[in-house]
Amino acid sequence: MISCPDKAGIVAALSTFLYENRGNIVDIDQHVDLEEGVFFMRVEWELEGFAIARDGIAAALAPLVDRFAMRWELHFSDIVPRVALFVTKDNHCFYDLLSRHESGELRMDIPLIVSNREDLKPVAERFGIPFRHFPITAATKEAQERAEIAMLREEKVDLVILARYMQILSPLMTEAFPNRIINIHHSFLPAFPGARPYHSAHKRGVKLVGATSHYVTEDLDEGPIIAQGVTPVSHSDSVQDFIRKGRALEQTVLSRAVWLHLNRRTLVHANRTIVFG
Amino acid sequence: MISCPDKAGIVAALSTFLYENRGNIVDIDQHVDLEEGVFFMRVEWELEGFAIARDGIAAALAPLVDRFAMRWELHFSDIVPRVALFVTKDNHCFYDLLSRHESGELRMDIPLIVSNREDLKPVAERFGIPFRHFPITAATKEAQERAEIAMLREEKVDLVILARYMQILSPLMTEAFPNRIINIHHSFLPAFPGARPYHSAHKRGVKLVGATSHYVTEDLDEGPIIAQGVTPVSHSDSVQDFIRKGRALEQTVLSRAVWLHLNRRTLVHANRTIVFG
């Protein structure tokens, strides 16, 4: 995936580079941000038959990178991302991710589960995944986050998923994993940020409740949005009904966002995502 | 339609009253706000064969009203509501309401169209509806609103529809027509209140855009919500695309809200609507 200032000839240069090296293009997508004059592209090609070895691709691309002032990322689809799940006590997104992992829909390894509570330890054990308990208080937060970061690095974790993790991450964590932490917020952001969004939505009398999956940044609930969804509610629904109806929505939206990330279909620019769906 | 403190026996008393007076119930709906202990009910019955004359119903209901401390409204479905449309320059909601009026879907009389500009005068003329031009500046606003209110009263207008009317109403107007002014706001409220919501939504990078129809109160974009909808957007949509995709949504949401109001299916309590859909 590349991004660079928009300039004539990028598609031609890159597709010619691949063609001349016998790279069979499987998928190609591009987007131009006309306001900011930035060009984005995602190209997926087969390595079988490709004339350049894996570790030589960067060097071979260097002239193009220079010519167009490209920023780029290269991912190999046979390398399975390592993911840590952060949970607290709600189990619906947690089970949903585990079942999609088990069925092969979400290609990832899950070397560890992190929680500030012990409620879901039995579920982790049921699936045979190490469960790490990091209780957090205002006093211990910084130390615990440092310990978590150390553990995530040791486990070579590529992606953190907050599956209804009910702790706000400090900048320590968000800066350690930029665009690598995915959260599910149970509202249609930017409506109802912060705590207890279903309660706020009920009080406001909305006719739809939403869910938003986004990359986590230092600014709470303000990170780049990956996926959103809504479901209808009515005056006869209590807050508990909002919560119940929202659960299936949260699962749907979070699992979609995770799939998009794992399949390298998201790019972040200017606090927005480009989703090559 | 009635509302009263929740108390045992309301349904029994009211349905017995109708049964004993040979009122055939066509539709009955109730809702209890458990938090606030308020009971709401909508009963629709046929006047043909009903033992009490139209103008005697209020007196006949008086004992029940006293017993349960009821607030009530009585509407006769053969009396067609009189509606004023307020427009500015966007024509999509305007045409949509006029065509639904013409086809009989929306049962209403439209004695006048009000606008702060003259752009849509030809459309009003095409449909043979009087068009009143009230240009508004900061200096003239109060006087013009007073003139509008006088005209609305003279025309015995029951409902005002802001069909993309791009002026903020002052408390003069909102207090003159409480729960009688319906607006369409082009966002999923409470997200993106105020001006240029599609621009804000684009900047925030949302994946769905919304529309909200609500009763207008003194607090801008804070009134009771009647209907909401959303439609998907992506990174490849420009602000102009948001605006285009939003148009069909605004029509759909506004016409639904107007239909609900005209068919007396909405009740307002505590800044929320009860919609007997």
Added chain:
Amino acid sequence: MISCPDKAGIVAALSTFLYENRGNIVDIDQHVDLEEGVFFMRVEWELEGFAIARDGIAAALAPLVDRFAMRWELHFSDIVPRVALFVTKDNHCFYDLLSRHESGELRMDIPLIVSNREDLKPVAERFGIPFRHFPITAATKEAQERAEIAMLREEKVDLVILARYMQILSPLMTEAFPNRIINIHHSFLPAFPGARPYHSAHKRGVKLVGATSHYVTEDLDEGPIIAQGVTPVSHSDSVQDFIRKGRALEQTVLSRAVWLHLNRRTLVHANRTIVFG
């Protein structure tokens, strides 16, 4: 829940009966099928303080039942329904129901899981629920279904959920549990009935894929529909993408239908459901 020929006075009679016996109405919903002249009602009231004992209610209602030729069902919300899950190899609906059961969203006991294969036995064991393997071939089908029915009866099962169970039930089974078997079909019925609906949908080039949850009758995929949903797809989605996108939808639609049934919010009449949502 009652149904009877539509006749004046039903609401009055029933609500008066409850009021006079000090039954506090929690929820009341009614529907009249105007074409067929049938009246339907769901009333929920509190037993605490009610003047009639549980086992006396039927006798006390008898005069009303006679007068209006009512058909009625009485359910006590403190009696937890007993449910059997039928599965084959897809795990997404299975896990979803188990996690909603675990969280308390779905109030049911699950005394057994039935499958024609052994793939999901480890999941059942993980949750500590007895797993019964009934392999089925054309030759053994009748005998196996009889054995299943015997076991379901022995376990006093109230409801059977086909959570992507990939066997067609014979009339033996559907007649043994009328309006007591809920299936999830992975299309927007009546489009794409039968096998491999995502393949058919892909071939037809639809722009939305659907899921339908319905009561199972003798006629395959023709039973009364409880809930439906759709999700957008595009030309760039393969059949595998349809299947993936459909999974979250199937979970959402099935769990909603099961919740409605368990909370006694569905009535069946003339192959359609009345859903008091």
Added chain:
Amino acid sequence: MISCPDKAGIVAALSTFLYENRGNIVDIDQHVDLEEGVFFMRVEWELEGFAIARDGIAAALAPLVDRFAMRWELHFSDIVPRVALFVTKDNHCFYDLLSRHESGELRMDIPLIVSNREDLKPVAERFGIPFRHFPITAATKEAQERAEIAMLREEKVDLVILARYMQILSPLMTEAFPNRIINIHHSFLPAFPGARPYHSAHKRGVKLVGATSHYVTEDLDEGPIIAQGVTPVSHSDSVQDFIRKGRALEQTVLSRAVWLHLNRRTLVHANRTIVFG
């Protein structure tokens, strides 16, 4: 827009051709049908500054066309498509298209309106568009369609929109305008093809009603689907409510399909559309 057998080097060749001739690419989209091995591409570039004159582009492309066995179409965005609207008596889609035309959302000229009845003649006159009445009986159908085709050709019509036109077109017409006739069908195809789909949907007890816009082919309701949508319904909705709720949906789906066609974002292959949305 091009389609051709999938083969390495197409993107490289075409983008290099444009780059070398100073064609600034505004938008590029491609799709590979892996099952059938067909490659599809839509490229939009600016003519300003392009080295080749309009009428020379075909010749300049010839070598590429030969090399890749391309089928291609070339459209100039400053040439406004000429469109005929076919209507019968329902006015909602008709008004909707006329208002989007008036606001500039739909860039098209409308030289004529065709109808088998005279109900909507006053609307056409209101907009100052010639209205042609072609009454049709079984006996006159062929002659009338021949007359319509002659008139459409004389007016150089590029696209025919059936805006709730309630006559089935014969192969005479569908063959005269292949992939140039857009219909709106008021169901979620392939569910409920043919006449009175809302009645059938009501009888079946579905929980969502749909609308489908498609290119018209010889096989009724079987043509390539361009856009689809759904809206929720319940047991309390009558057939008339289905019809009412469906109207806004039909408008939304039809206007979206027309916009996609007018902006040359649709390609047809194997009875499916590729929609470069």
